[in-house]
Amino acid sequence: MHHHAHALAVAERLAADLAPGTRGIGLFGSVAKGTDHPHSDIDLFLAVDADPGTEVRQVQGRMVTLSRKTFADLDGGLANPWEAVTAVGAWRHAVVLHDPEGRMRRLQARARDWTWETIAAAADQWAARELVGLAEEVHKVAGMLALDRPRAAAANRAVLVLQVGYALAVADRLVCDSENDLWDAVAAAEGPAWTSAWDTAAGIAAADHATGCRAALALYRHAADRLDRHLDAAECAIVRTARDLTA
Template structure:
């Protein structure tokens, strides 16, 4: 499609400008795999020796996100359960634009050979641990409903609906090239009970405010049931208390 060709050409010109100060450049995301739309941003992953960070710029009418990481950080993404689900497919489908030392090709090869096996236990523990932090959002939703503060309850309900998805993706061993794909992939993996609750909590399907809040609390309880065995005894008490509160609301 014309917009994909244009975005790819813009990416190549950006890469040529940036190349002298980098260790490698790869095009990620929807433009790389041809699933972009005319307003899609251009995602460039840039290997640098120092000064990592993220820069957003405009190039020829397109938004470009320039993510700079050191080789060590790029490699580490494959070993972190909070990064690997997105990093692995991004590298698998990346288009390498500048690779003077072969670093980017090596990372792509590693991504294509990557499996969940070595990371499975850590992924479950990390996912379970995320529930502990999100227990606070359960208390907030319940509290704000009791105090008749709908905006505060709605904000925390959205936090639950969105932030539960990344740990649940790790628990379900889901890989996603873009967050645009995460929500549907998780709904498919968890099934209709999760999908219906998420749609109500996130506002995909019509539901009144309190129903949407209770749907978010249902999501938390579903996640807790899946991950309970991976919680420490101390963390179980926190998560179960939040679940009990959610069940009574």
Template sequence: MPHHLEAARIAAIVAAELAPASIGIALFGSVANGTDHPHSDIDLILAADGASGVQVKQVEGRMVTLTRKTPDDLAAAFTRPWEAVTAVAAWRAARILTDPQGTMHRLRTEAQAWTWDALAAEGDRWAAAALVGLAEEVHKVCGMLARGRARAAAANRAVLALQLGQPMAAAHRILVDSENDLWDALADAAGPAWARAWDDAAGVSGCDHERGCAAALELYRLATARLDTHLDGDDRAIVRTARDLAAATCTDKDH
């Protein structure tokens, strides 16, 4: 049996077992949209009352990820920019497996009608605020480089490359149904300078360590250029200080 059909069969079996304890079950991710590979996990969302959580199971040799949330929590993802980036498109592509009360169909209908318009301003504010938290990583990269602590600098460089993804996706109004698709979508939306810096920072290009660290700092500088106007007061000062430190460190590495 082709791996996609096999995964769908396993999802149906698991959904049937869980149906009595749920309000609805939907298949998400690569199996739902037909882009899975033989090692893809099977993502199931369970709408259910009670505590939320994630459980990972192995069924017939395949990893099955069960995410349990209340209907209210599932709907709230459409109002949170940090979740909407992936939640909206994921719901649009979802395959509903059980839905006795129509909850899952209502959520998918809401996703299909959703646009960034109502959330754009909040998305920019949230994305800009994320730069405040990541300013410390800029200082760490620069400090660890100065002290010759390569592993620590590399770890913080990776934090910047990864954690800038969701804020910049919100800033560029990106929707993807899987985080696996986020990085290519962001490279396309943010432009060649971002794409080159991300490839260097993440190790795609195979550049040397110091160039990779400088690239992570460049990502922060580019994010600041996009989001600085949505900050004020101490937050703006924190981000601009980190931006200037990043720029100065990059200049030092270039000479």
């Protein structure tokens, strides 16, 4: 585990250098959890008052991702359904490296006590709205297949594979340590039919292009059936029209 010790040392030295310009610094991801491999990046979150953004550096042969966020943004990770899936788990395993005000540790304590019940209604609404938004991708995949435009169909198929998975992660109330864990967690929650379709649509299982696209459409159909009860009348019309194209 020499690579892990090296990654920790890089994170700690960099945090010490960056500390004067920040209100807090936390180490997140696989390095914080101790599950990193030699090619894992080092994820540092910096609490700042202004100029949020992301910077990537190369430090002693390791890729370091610096995510500068305000405390309002960091709080939002526990309040927004699309962020909470991975943010809660990440905070639970984070290593706080700089915290003069104690706010990073308070956020970590909130994450450890957090449950989906705190945002249950917002979670269902977000998953339903995501499904409505993805109806356009269904129309595009079906249309591009009919027009024999494989690249366009493949691009929209990829959007469905990723984003429908996120909608169901929220609907299933999953908490994952990182996005790397999300796809297996959704597969476990949704069962064999979903898993088979996802593997085919994502290219894990060998299949021709048209079959892969139809598998992506099947993912949408699966999600539409799961989330139908959270849709209002107008949303139902949009989703059911798209669902009809997946048959």
